[in-house]
Amino acid sequence: MSPVTVGRVAAAVYKESVRDRVPLSMVFFAGVLIAASIFLSQLSAGQDVKIVKDLGLATMNLIGLLISVFVGTGLVAKEIERRSIYAVLSKPVTRSTYLLGKYCGLLLTLASNLAAMAVALYLVLGYFAIATPLPANSTRPPHVDPWLLLPLALLFVQLMVTTAAALFFSTFSGPLLTVLFTLAFWVAGHFGGDLRDYGRVVDSPIAAGVARALYYLLPNFGGLDVKNEVVHGAALDAAAITAAVAAAVTYAVALLGAAAAVFERRDLK
């Protein structure tokens, strides 16, 4: 596998997807939503900046997920459906290289879009820092809080796994099923704790066993969600976050490996 070829495929994906109106309109929508939080925050005296931060991070979460699922689906499933993949795979490119290039290109797109949304959020927070500065002796987190970048970075890690899942599903199913599978994967990934503890609330050992198996099979995005802690200035568990990141990266690599194995022998009819 040639890293140069991976880079070339990734660059083409990036160029194509940043020009596509779908992710652009999503980022625009996120910008509008973040700006609108200025007005929403007026409804809750004293909590305005918290609301802006909460709403901003939640919006970025949603938009990131949508880009990951819908653009990720288009990476392979739509290329097969539209048959644009034929010309690329007739070039001196292995299927695994193509797949990895697609993946890296979408991660680059996601990173750019998250960065654009982060700039929008910080601009709004900057406005609050000027309009309603914190008292000098305040124990609250600062308005323009650099720690907000941590939940953003962890969101990116979640999206790495979700995009790898979208790619994996698209190697053996059509665009619609890939979207459904990936959304289900994302939702299930946020209920890891519930799956783990399911055995405590049900009597059926089979149901408890299935839930436990799913808990081990699916990623646990709970450990990568520190929005509340950062917004409220709570303490963070560095070791737990590091472990969650390592597990997520391992999971993404495993998904990519599985996707490559399936895709290598797939007939592209």
Next chain:
Amino acid sequence: MLAIETDALSKDYLVGFWRPRPYRALHDLTLAVEHGDIFGFLGPNGAGKSTAIKLLMQLVFPTSGQARILGQPLGDLAVKRRIGFLPENPSFYDYLSAEELLTYFAGLFGIPAAERAARVASVLDRVGLGAERRSRLRSYSKGMVQRVGIAQALINEPDVVFFDEPMSGLDPIGRREIRQLMLDLRARGTTVFFSSHILSDAEALCSQVAIVAQGRLVATGKVSELLSEDQHGWEVVVDGLPATALPQVGARARACTLVHDGRHLLEFAPGDPAELVRLMTEAGGRIVSLHAQRETLEAFFVRRVAAAAVRGAAEP
């Protein structure tokens, strides 16, 4: 060494959702394509032409049999560097321009950055794409996309190029330009393998053809050899035949038609053409043209495909 060779290449697809069963799209295809030929791969819609090309491109994998391109097994990256491919009804990336797409593909071939711009401009010129090369592909007509498809197949100056229905979507001028382009490629030593069901293109271009129907090879060989055995007479156009000579000449001909002012079209049974020339000259006529009446590729194709359909229907 042959440019392309296939040996009993077969492909089954699974059809049916609840109870999938194999459907044989291609049966034991054995072909040999010489270097520098324009090889026409002909057949009606659904005959298995695209399946065969997809097998050669490793987009689908054979159920049985094998194939080699330039003496190497399929999928070899070194061979892929030397081949070009135009898919049927090609589709590319909506938000890239033709220039950007070709620059991307040139990069995949490892063409040095310094050469890419010139190479891209050169192939786009060859397929007749003008200033619109900088517009995004989503704004292109079907014919323009087809031209981009042909250009991308030539970006690496391939030794062997596969065109799947290259004339699709092109107007008559475009078709003539692509025919000329294929002849130019052959003149440079490139092997051109193209699938089509437009037989006039094949007849005008190909040194060899293969005809497939219902997934089976029904005929292959040089066009001249396939059709020569079916020659069924001579056609002579002659000017100035005196009225007095007409009964004598007409008696020898199978048909005699007055075309216009003193020009006659005469059809003769197979025989020595020198004797016909002598007959016309002695009768006082001036020969304008003398053609062997042969079955056209179209008639040959229709006959073979119909026979294959009858055989297919008779099989259990």
